[in-house]
Amino acid sequence: MGGGMFLLETGLSGMTWVVIALPIFAAALLLLLGEVADGWGHWVGVLGIALPFGYAVALFLTMLREPAAVTVDLYTWLRIGAVDVGVTLLIDQLSILFTLLVTGVGALVAIYSIGYLAHDPGRRRFFGFINLFIAAMLLLVLADNYVLLFLGWEGVGLASYLLIGFWQQREAAALAAKKAFLMNRFADLGFITAIAVLFAKAGSVRFSEVAAPLNEAGGPWAGIVAVALLLAACGKSAQVPLQSWLLDAMEGPTPVSALIHAATMVSAGVYLMLRSLPLYELVPAVQVAVAVIGVLTLFVGAWIGAAGRDMKRVLAGSTMSQVGYLMLAAGLGPVGAVFAVFHLLTHGVFKADLFLSVGAVTESVGFGELRRLGGLVKVIPWVFAAFTCGYLAIIGVPFLAGFYSKEHIISAAWDASPVLGGCAIIGAGLTAGYMTRLLLLTFVGAARWTELADADAAVAAAEVDSDAPSTPEVHHAPASMGFPLVVLSLLSLGGGLALNGWLQGWLGPVFGVELAPTGLLHFDWLSYTTLGVVLLGVVVAVLRYRKVTPEWFDSWQLVSPPLPAVVDTVASESEVEDSEEVAVHSVDLAAIGAAGLYADALIDRAAVAPVAALTESVAWAERRVIRDGTDASWRAMGWVSALSRRLQNGSIRTYALLLTAGTAVALLSMLIWVWM
Amino acid sequence: MFTTLVFWVAAPLALVMAVGTVVARKVVHSAICLCGMMVALGALYATLEAPFLFVAQILVYTGSIVMLFLFTMMLIGIDTQETLVETIRGQRVASGIAIGALLLLLVLAVGNAIAGGFGTLEDDNAHYSGNAQGLAVLIFTKYVFAFEAAAALVLTAALAAMVLAHTERRSPKVRQRESAAARIRRYAESGTSPAPEAGPGVYARANSIAYPALLPDGSIAGGSVSPTLLGRGDAVLNAETLPALVTEAAAEIAGELPVLTTSAQASSAGDPAATTVSVEPAPDDAEGGAR
């Protein structure tokens, strides 16, 4: 380390730094050049992602021939005591997959954004941010140690903040960005704690070198690091109890939601879990906690998704739910980890497909509220087709992407514990249910966006953004938006087939497991059960939402129902996870789901209110104790001074008198001293 | 026996004189009392086999130090009389208590300090062939550094006194020509007589400088008594005595002056200069006194 800076490793992998450098360069170019780049900046942005993708493909092909983990030392960043923190890239089977996902989906989303933001004056800025995000995300997945990963982690947090608040003129977007930022910083507290403990106790921050020293160190340190990293992962991956920022993050542009808040960044927490797997193996209790949080989020997300009143919010709930699957898998050990990566990749693809389809819908009709959609299948059939591909993939139709990955997770969970496995199966059913609901309400049935257009003209003008026409006119998405949808749809359909069987062998060395590849036609009783539950979910949803009346939507008028009293009382002393059990007492489950399970209110009561109260009390103490105390001290000083000032009257005779008295006292004490 | 006698004469004298120094209302009296105290103290020194200090006490203290005090008083005016009303509340009572306590303690401590009687200095004096010689030997051998330091101190003090007392002249020196011109100008502007002021005692019955001069009409001539005497209250200006004096003076010169007026008539005539004697010194006089 420290000798030569670059190219210690020869060959393609030695130059891996360019995949990070290119988007950084593109971002700097776009953000620094200003209006000059407005005309062609988006192409720079696309190239900044597409070129790394090409490089990653080349690298991947090389690794296919000769699979090996390679570390590339670029630079010694810090040397603190015995701990070296290097800018070191780790290119192994796991990180190359992530690199491909990030750059691949990123490139598609960038191409999509050219059309999506064609009329937005801030498009160049958008591409600058996207490139910044890609660079940070690549740094995150290619990092060899926790500190470098943290650098990327914060970078994606920053990019996420910037992109959620991309339309910063909207108050909702600005607030959502702030909320996401704050909740993620809270979660980062865990990361920083973990790094600090690693510095102190493990003597290394490299992924591969922390588990053994912590094991030797004994004590609670491994557990502390594991819990702290879990906190960080919960924040980044929107897991219970830090999930609520993801719903608000939908205020950002839809491509951002697709790339950052569905496909890549939210999976960074899972990636962290996977990289820390040796560490979690040391503390099974925390590993169980990871799985439990995953299951919990699986249900919470499904609930929110099932009650969502906006396409993007439904998908946000779905993302939580699916990332819950990933967390569940990550908590299952090496076997689960492999399938977590599998599902992560397929989810990244089909969720991006779904989000971009939603973007196409909103681009076509101008809004995404379910109440005002419906019947779009006849209007934008191509979008419907793309959405359906994603839909079929996510609910787990056999032979499609989601089927294989989810089946593997369910079977691994069942092997670990029937309870977890059962929950995972129920989760699959719920997924099928809410996704069917979304599909039906958006594309099937009456075209409410025309029926309601007149009635809602006044309302729409007030509540829909100004760029949405009160009487929507359908305009078709440009080709730059179509191409990514086609690619992603095809991947959603065929990705599972391609990866299944191969991935186990590919990732096995990373997690140290030997997994027998399962055949494409491998069906066991668990698969059939799952398919049955999925079918049940689809059927229930079809029966429920096949025909919906405008009157039914009237119950949605109350966008944000008040927090039920029972929650109110319990929330003050309970944790946020209790929200489910508590909320069940309430009647309108849908309203609760639409309100995001009152996570905001609960966090407000559980975290914000105590802090506010603490602030109040500190302010009170400041006023009553410090300020008044200070005042009292100067008043007392004033009194003492006024008293002593009478001695200091300037009259030399008074001073002489005092001198005399002092002499007398001194003499007296001297005499007493002598006589004693 | 003789020393006992001297002690019993000199010690009470010293104490009485000391008390006199403190309580005398006039500064000069204080100085005189101090002088007496010094002499009595010198006598006490003599009984303590310190003939050199006896002489030095009288020469240095009464001869120079007290004289310095007197010079100072002459410089800054004996006429400033101290009001004996205490201005600081409780100062006297507190002082009395503090001094009483201190005296009690001193007497208790110092008054019992010596258990034995006196020794004698005869051996020492004989060894150095005399008291003064003995002191000289000590001063120039054992205490030579202290002596040199004291010499430097005295020299510095002399310089300091000169620096402190010296003032730069800020106005041109007034010569005879200027003062004569000023006198005539004063006469032209305010009618003040350019002639010298009358000396004290003119037409007075007594020649004492405490008696004011009288004008031809029998009224008192302003400025004929020294402001110092006026300030001390020694001028004979009593309302009871003056008219009589004036009357007597008038009677003695009755034959020479055709018109005779009494002071009462003079006062009724309303001449302000006749009835009010300037108790405050004239401005120029005050300045002269201050310089």
Added chain:
Amino acid sequence: MSPNAYLIVSAALFCIGLAGVLIRRNAVVMFMCVELMLNAANLALVTFSKVHSELDGQVAAFFTMVVAAAEVVVGLAIIITIFRSKASLSIDDARRMRH
């Protein structure tokens, strides 16, 4: 004659002088009283000189005299200076240093 008698006289003179410093307001009189106190100390010195049969006490008294002379010279010069600026000998008027 007992040395203690001399010492008591010395203490009494000292206290009388102190009383003068504390009670009188005329700067010159106060100064005289300070001289009085110095003399009282001198008397004690000379007394102890004879008690201990040493001439050193007399030397000390001699030095006291020298210092007193110097002190008087400077002190009186200061008094004159104050009088010039304030036209008063009252020590109570010389309070400006307080401010």
